[in-house]
Each structure stands twice: as structure tokens, then as C-alpha cells.
Amino acid sequence: ALMQSKRARVHRLFGRCVHYAGLMGERFPLRRTASAGARRVGAQGLTGTDAKGVPLRRSKRGWMWNHFYLLEEYTGTDMQYVGKLHSDGDRGDGSARYVLTGEGAGSLFRIDEKSGDIHATKRLDREEKAYYILRAKAVDRFTNEALEGESEFVIKIHDINDNEPRFTKDLYMARVPEMSDMGTSVIQVTATDADDSTYGNSAKVVYSILEGQPYFSVDAETGLVKTALPGMDRELKENYQVVIQAKDMGGQMGGLSGTTTVSITLSDVNDNPPRFTKSLYEFRVPETADLGATVGLLRALDADIGENAEMEYRIISSDGPGMFDVFTNKSTQEGVIVVRRPLDFERKRQYSLRVQVENVHLNPRFFAAAPFRDDATVKVQVEDVDEPPVFERPSYVMEVKEDAARSTVIGSVSASDPDALHNPVRYSIDRRTDMDRVFNVHAGNGSVFVLRELDREEAAWHNISIIATEFNAPRQMTRVPVFIRILDVNDNAPTFATNYETFVCENARANQRIQTVSASDPDNPIGGHRFVFSLAPEASGKANFSVRDNKDNTAWILTRRNSYLNLQRSVYLVPVVISDGEYPMLSSTNTLTVRVCTCDRDGNMQLCNAEALAARAGLSTGALVAILLCSIILLMIVVLFAALRRQRKKEPLIISKEDVRDNVVSYNDEGGGEEDTQAFDIGTLRNPEAIEESKQRRDIAPEPFYPPVRRPVPPPPPARDPGHGHNGDVREFISQRLQDNDGDPTAPPYDSLATYAYEGSGSVAESLSSLESVTTDGDQDYNYLSEWGPRFKKLADMYGADDSDRDS
Numbered sequence: 001a002l003m004q005s006k007r008a009r010v011h012r013l014f015g016r017c018v019h020y021a022g023l024m025g026e027r028f029p030l031r032r033t034a035s036a037g038a039r040r041v042g043a044q045g046l047t048g049t050d051a052k053g054v055p056l057r058r059s060k061r062g063w064m065w066n067h068f069y070l071l072e073e074y075t076g077t078d079m080q081y082v083g084k085l086h087s088d089g090d091r092g093d094g095s096a097r098y099v100l101t102g103e104g105a106g107s108l109f110r111i112d113e114k115s116g117d118i119h120a121t122k123r124l125d126r127e128e129k130a131y132y133i134l135r136a137k138a139v140d141r142f143t144n145e146a147l148e149g150e151s152e153f154v155i156k157i158h159d160i161n162d163n164e165p166r167f168t169k170d171l172y173m174a175r176v177p178e179m180s181d182m183g184t185s186v187i188q189v190t191a192t193d194a195d196d197s198t199y200g201n202s203a204k205v206v207y208s209i210l211e212g213q214p215y216f217s218v219d220a221e222t223g224l225v226k227t228a229l230p231g232m233d234r235e236l237k238e239n240y241q242v243v244i245q246a247k248d249m250g251g252q253m254g255g256l257s258g259t260t261t262v263s264i265t266l267s268d269v270n271d272n273p274p275r276f277t278k279s280l281y282e283f284r285v286p287e288t289a290d291l292g293a294t295v296g297l298l299r300a301l302d303a304d305i306g307e308n309a310e311m312e313y314r315i316i317s318s319d320g321p322g323m324f325d326v327f328t329n330k331s332t333q334e335g336v337i338v339v340r341r342p343l344d345f346e347r348k349r350q351y352s353l354r355v356q357v358e359n360v361h362l363n364p365r366f367f368a369a370a371p372f373r374d375d376a377t378v379k380v381q382v383e384d385v386d387e388p389p390v391f392e393r394p395s396y397v398m399e400v401k402e403d404a405a406r407s408t409v410i411g412s413v414s415a416s417d418p419d420a421l422h423n424p425v426r427y428s429i430d431r432r433t434d435m436d437r438v439f440n441v442h443a444g445n446g447s448v449f450v451l452r453e454l455d456r457e458e459a460a461w462h463n464i465s466i467i468a469t470e471f472n473a474p475r476q477m478t479r480v481p482v483f484i485r486i487l488d489v490n491d492n493a494p495t496f497a498t499n500y501e502t503f504v505c506e507n508a509r510a511n512q513r514i515q516t517v518s519a520s521d522p523d524n525p526i527g528g529h530r531f532v533f534s535l536a537p538e539a540s541g542k543a544n545f546s547v548r549d550n551k552d553n554t555a556w557i558l559t560r561r562n563s564y565l566n567l568q569r570s571v572y573l574v575p576v577v578i579s580d581g582e583y584p585m586l587s588s589t590n591t592l593t594v595r596v597c598t599c600d601r602d603g604n605m606q607l608c609n610a611e612a613l614a615a616r617a618g619l620s621t622g623a624l625v626a627i628l629l630c631s632i633i634l635l636m637i638v639v640l641f642a643a644l645r646r647q648r649k650k651e652p653l654i655i656s657k658e659d660v661r662d663n664v665v666s667y668n669d670e671g672g673g674e675e676d677t678q679a680f681d682i683g684t685l686r687n688p689e690a691i692e693e694s695k696q697r698r699d700i701a702p703e704p705f706y707p708p709v710r711r712p713v714p715p716p717p718p719a720r721d722p723g724h725g726h727n728g729d730v731r732e733f734i735s736q737r738l739q740d741n742d743g744d745p746t747a748p749p750y751d752s753l754a755t756y757a758y759e760g761s762g763s764v765a766e767s768l769s770s771l772e773s774v775t776t777d778g779d780q781d782y783n784y785l786s787e788w789g790p791r792f793k794k795l796a797d798m799y800g801a802d803d804s805d806r807d808s
Contacts, residue, residue: 089147102134212242
């Protein structure tokens with residue numbers, strides 16, 4: 001209420017000042033001295049002459065319009081007066097009528113048609129619209145003719161201080177490095193005032209700090225926040241809340257203000273060196289620790305964070321160089337000491353290390369403050385452990401000739417217990433590496449010897465593992481690989497490199513080459529093979545061919561005469577002796593098969609036996625046999641396929657439906673039921689009207705001259721049951737039918753069977769045959785079925801129900 005009253009007084013006072021200043025023409029540049037904002041220059045009249053002596057005439061001018069000014073946010077009860085319009089054509093008799101058009105005419109601004117007074121009907125806000133452009137004219141009230149032309153004028157809204165400054169953000173976030181110098185810029189805040197900055201001090205903003213002193217300051221004009229103290233330490237305080245005020249009217253009394261908060265965080269810099277938590281670290285490690293095993297952890301503290309707290313550890317001195325190493329755990333920034341070389345309690349039991357820690361990212365600005373590193377001493381105690389035996393070498397290589405006798409010693413291994421007790425060691429061979437038991441080792445001294453005969457051509461190397469075990473601790477064992485090389489001995493005679501077969505032409509000439517042979521030997525002499533070829537001595541006297549050694553481990557087979565006749569001899573066997581050049585010298589006799597063939601003048605074979613042809617083509621007898629078998633199998637498949645196709649095309653035995661009449665008979669005659677004793681009589685079925693004696697069998701010739709043989713019927717046995725005296729009649733009936741069927745030449749075909757059987761007497765259920773069922777259903781009593789047990793329950797229910805129905 002106090003603020004509104006104050007604003008109302010300002011509006012009234014300021015409105016009067018503007019109105020009077022407008023009338024006086026001093027504050028506002030109006031052309032007219034009257035309140036309407038225009039002035040009249042004067043009437044016509046001579047005022048003198050110009051430079052040429054021409055008389056000057058002053059003419060009467062009309063009204064000249066300028067600006068009207070109006071205060072915003074008017075709070076009075078009456079309409080706010082704007083100004084007055086008057087025309088020279090208005091004689092004051094009320095005939096002139098003033099008309100107002102343009103922005104806000106009729107709604108915001110209203111003119112008195114008679115007097116020309118303009119009033120504002122509503123309270124205006126400069127921040128919404130700063131000025132309004134209107135047009136005015138004077139017309140005759142009766143004739144509606146224009147007394148003057150239409151003129152345009154502007155009504156400007158004068159600003160008052162009715163808007164406080166507003167910051168662009170409610171909360172500002174800023175960061176500044178710790179230990180920054182005084183006056184370091186942090187952030188710039190900005191506040192705006194919606195009032196008119198071209199008029200008065202309503203929009204002149206001044207910044208000041210309400211909270212955050214004495215750490216920060218703000219520039220009053222620019223809003224730039226700066227540090228006010230040097231050396232602010234993040235490790236002591238990291239976050240600050242600074243409240244900034246923006247006040248208009250140049251910060252004077254009565255101005256409006258707004259505030260904002262700036263959250264300032266000190267960012268970390270590397271201003272603190274790392275420090276070990278202890279000056280001496282002691283660790284214990286067993287001597288059997290693997291390479292890379294962790295010995296202990298070193299921890300250093302750094303008050304900085306992030307990359308400024310990253311550290312690097314290193315060993316700067318040690319009484320066991322290279323025995324240990326240290327690296328940094330990147331996640332925990334701890335120093336990890338690990339084993340780099342094997343430890344031995346018997347050799348050295350304690351190590352002393354000097355470890356240094358240093359920051360990775362250094363800031364030269366703080367070098368002078370303190371060294372950014374720290375040192376600590378590390379003592380490592382090696383613990384004694386019962387260790388397995390240790391071999392003198394990591395592996396052994398031995399050699400033995402392949403003709404070595406059994407139990408020959410080829411070498412030895414040696415292992416010892418590294419512990420202080422020096423327990424004795426026992427040796428053995430891991431049989432998984434020597435499945436054939438070719439070698440063995442002496443359990444006491446480690447001598448390796450041969451158990452079986454060796455053959456270099458079978459296996460040139462043997463890789464075995466020997467185990468050394470402590471006598472008192474069998475679980476303490478060590479393995480060592482032993483590589484045994486088998487040295488070659490000349491124990492294999494050379495032979496042909498392949499199975500040679502060749503031919504010779506009948507018209508061949510002497511000393512003509514017919515084949516080149518080579519040899520192979522599984523032995524591997526140091527200087528390489530050197531084979532000697534020759535003809536066997538037993539064939540030298542009457543030889544038809546000769547052997548020429550080419551001195552390059554090959555030989556030629558040459559002819560010794562001019563012609564060979566196939567008719568006289570078709571095959572020659574040439575014995576070739578091959579010797580090696582090793583000690584002891586070994587040789588073998590190999591046979592070359594030469595066949596005699598007919599050739600043309602150029603030596604091309606034209607005619608030869610099959611074996612020779614195969615030899616010429618490079619095929620052996622086995623290959624020819626395989627090819628022949630394949631051909632026979634293929635031919636059999638073709639023949640079988642053709643036979644199956646012919647069988648598919650063969651006409652069926654029965655072509656038309658009429659031919660089926662002897663095999664399938666269709667008839668509509670009803671059978672005689674159970675009393676029909678002529679069942680399966682095909683002849684009767686074919687022709688029911690035929691006489692029984694005229695029936696003939698279709699599969700055999702009829703023999704009507706031989707009557708059917710009657711077999712003697714054995715006398716029926718005496719009846720055991722008075723109620724079954726008819727059993728003899730049944731037996732006689734069946735026997736008679738059997739005789740008739742066996743002796744009837746017109747009986748059915750062999751694939752038909754007539755069976756007659758009698759179940760015999762003594763059945764509790766009596767006979768199930770319907771032959772004696774000559775009585776009606778009404779004479780039968782089926783109540784006894786219910787007494788036969790659960791298997792006859794269904795029949796008892798069926799027939800018992802019928803009896804009950806009939807009784808009812």
C-alpha cells in the first residue's frame with residue numbers, strides 16, 4: 001500500500017511537470033505553445049524586402065502537430081488527460097467536429113468532438129507498447145466537410161520505475177582452480193530491467209554481493225565475479241554459495257532489486273605430494289612363490305583427487321637387484337611388490353628394498369613448496385619350504401647307437417634336495433612317456449640304460465621324462481625331459497626304389513637302354529648314400545642284358561644282343577645287385593622283369609601280351625585285376641537293370657475280366673447255413689444246378705473209374721454220460737465227411753480246406769455247436785450264464801434281459 005501510494009504521488013507530480021513543460025515548449029519540442037501541442041505563427045502581413053528588394057509577405061499557416069506524452073501506470077480515478085486539438089476552422093460556434101482515428105482510437109483514447117480534448121481511458125504499460133500513432137481531423141458538423149486535412153501525431157508513453165532487475169538464471173554454477181590469485185575471474189552474471197534505459201535511471205543496474213564475502217567480489221557495473229582472497233585451498237573448503245544483488249536506479253535509495261545465487265566449486269590442482277603411511281614395511285614370502293606372485297602392498301596418501309592423486313612406485317635401491325618389482329594398481333593407487341626371480345631360502349633369507357612414490361602429473365607452480373615424492377623401506381623375509389629335488393640341468397640330451405646291446409648305459413641324470421636336510425633322491429621313468437619300456441633308469445645313481453633293441457628307422461628320437469622323488473617325502477617330486485637320439489648303423493641293404501617292370505622290342509639292338517633304375521636305403525649315413533649297381537654273378541655268363549652304373553645312384557639296363565623273339569621267350573628276369581658304400585657293406589639282389597614285345601621301327605610297342613601292356617602303361621597286375629573286377633560288376637548291374645525293365649514290360653497272365661472267372665466266382669445264392677455240409681464246393685458254386693456226380697476237379701484229370709475209398713470207421717466208445725449218448729453219431733458223421741473229401745476226385749483245389757472237428761465230451765458248458773439248436777428261443781433257459789463268473793456277465797445280461805422281457 002505504501003509503494004502504491006508512493007507511485008501515485010510520483011505519477012501526479014510527474015504528470016503535472018510534463019503537462020506544464022509541454023505548454024511551455026521547453027522540456028518537449030512542441031511546435032505549439034498551447035496545450036494541444038501546436039502553435040499559430042501569425043497572420044498575413046508584409047515584414048520587409050529581401051536582398052533584391054522584393055517585398056516579403058508572411059502568409060497564415062495551419063496547425064503543426066508533434067508528440068503528446070503520457071505517463072504509464074496511471075492510478076487516478078479520472079481518465080488521464082492527454083492534450084487538446086484545435087483547428088483554425090473552428091469558429092467556436094460548435095459547428096466543428098473533431099474526429100480521432102488510428103491505434104487505440106475509441107478504445108484507449110477518446111476525443112471530445114466539440115472541444116478536441118483527448119483522454120486515455122485505461123492504464124497503459126510502456127513495457128507492452130511504447131507509443132501509439134493516431135490521426136486527427138476537423139469536419140463540419142452539419143455538412144461533414146473537412147475543415148482541415150487529416151494530420152498524424154504520436155502519443156509516447158513515459159516510463160516509470162515499475163520493473164525490478166531480473167537475472168538470466170536463478171542459479172549459476174561456476175568452477176575456479178584452488179590456490180588461484182586474487183582477482184581471478186570466476187563467472188559473469190547478467191541482470192536486465194524492462195524499464196526504459198533511455199530515460200532516467202529506472203533501468204540502470206548496479207551489482208553487489210550480499211553473501212560470499214570475503215572470498216569473492218563482483219564488479220558493480222559488469223557483474224563479473226572474482227576471487228577476493230588468494231590461496232583458497234580445496235582441501236579445506238571446496239564449495240561456496242555467493243548471493244549477488246542487482247539494483248536499479250543506479251543503486252540509489254528507492255530502487256528495485258533482484259538476487260541470484262552463484263554456486264562456486266574449487267577445482268583441484270596438484271598442490272599436495274604423496275606420503276607413505278609408514279616409513280618401514282615388512283613382508284614374508286615363501287621361497288616357492290611363483291614368478292609374479294604378490295609379496296605385499298604399499299599405500300601412500302595424497303590429499304588431491306583425480307589425476308592429481310595418481311602415483312607411481314619404483315624401487316630405487318635393493319640388496320637383491322632384480323629379485324623384486326613394484327607396479328601401481330590404477331584403481332587403488334597402491335604399490336604392489338611382486339616376485340621377479342626365483343627365491344631360495346638356502347641362498348638368501350632376507351631382502352631390503354628402498355621404494356619411492358611420486359605423482360604422475362606434476363604442477364611446476366608448486367615445485368618450490370615441497371618435493372612431490374616420498375621414500376619408504378621394505379623388508380622381505382623369505383620363508384623356508386620343503387622343496388622337491390632339483391635337477392642339475394633343465395633338460396638332458398643323450399645319444400646311443402641303434403645296435404646297442406641291452407643294459408647299455410647311455411647317460412645319467414642328477415638331482416639333489418635343495419633343503420638343508422639334503423634328503424636322498426630316488427629316480428624313475430614316467431612310463432606314460434615310455435609306453436614300450438625301451439629304457440630304464442637306476443633308482444640310486446640316475447644312470448639311463450637300454451631295455452630293448454633299438455631301431456633308428458622305426459624311431460630316430462625318444463623323448464622320456466625322468467622323475468626325482470625324495471625318499472622321506474614321496475610327494476616331493478620333479479620331472480626333467482630327456483631327449484635320446486638313436487644313432488644310425490648300417491643295418492639295411494639297399495633295394496630298388498620301386499617295383500620295376502619294362503619291355504624290350506623284338507627288333508632291339510645291342511647296347512640299347514630299356515630302363516633306368518634307382519635304389520633306396522632306410523639308413524641315413526653321414527656323407528649320404530652311395531649305391532653300386534651290377535649284374536648278379538650267376539647271370540653274367542649267359543646274360544641277355546647288362547647293367548651300367550651311372551655313379552649317381554642310378555643305373556641303366558642295356559640289351560646285349562640285336563634281337564629277341566617273343567615266341568622263343570616272352571619274359572626275362574634280370575638280377576641286379578645293389579651295394580651301399582657303408583661299413584659294413586650290405587647288398588641285395590633285385591629282379592627286373594623284362595617282357596618281349598613287337599615294336600615298329602621307331603621302337604614304339606605295337607603288340608604284346610596283357611602283362612607287358614600293363615607294364616608299358618605303368619600298371620601293375622593288381623591294378624589290372626581291380627580294373628577287371630570293376631568292369632564285371634558294372635556289366636552285371638547293366639544286365640540286371642535290363643532284365644528288370646523287360647519284366648516290367650511283360651504282359652500279365654490275365655488280360656480280360658472273362659479270364660478271371662475260374663479264379664474268382666461271384667454268386668448271389670444264399671448258403672445253407674450251419675446245416676450246409678457241402679460248404680466250399682466250388683463246382684456247386686459255379687453251377688448250382690449241376691448234378692453232384694458231374695463235378696470234376698480242374699487241377700487234375702478226373703478218375704471216375706475209381707470209386708472213393710471208404711476208411712473203416714472205428715467203433716464208437718461207450719458213452720460215459722447218459723446225457724451225452726449222441727457223441728458216437730457225431731464221430732461217425734465227421735469220419736464219413738473226411739473219407740468223402742479225401743477220396744472225392746471233384747474236391748476243391750489244394751488251397752481249400754474243409755475242417756471237421758469235435759470237441760469231445762465232459763465240458764461243463766456242453767457243446768457250443770448250433771447243430772443241435774433245433775428248438776426255439778422260447779425253449780431255452782439262459783439263467784445259468786450268471787453262474788459262470790464275470791467272463792460271461794455280458795451274455796448273462798443280454799439273454800437274461802430277453803427272458804425277463806418275454807416273461808413280462
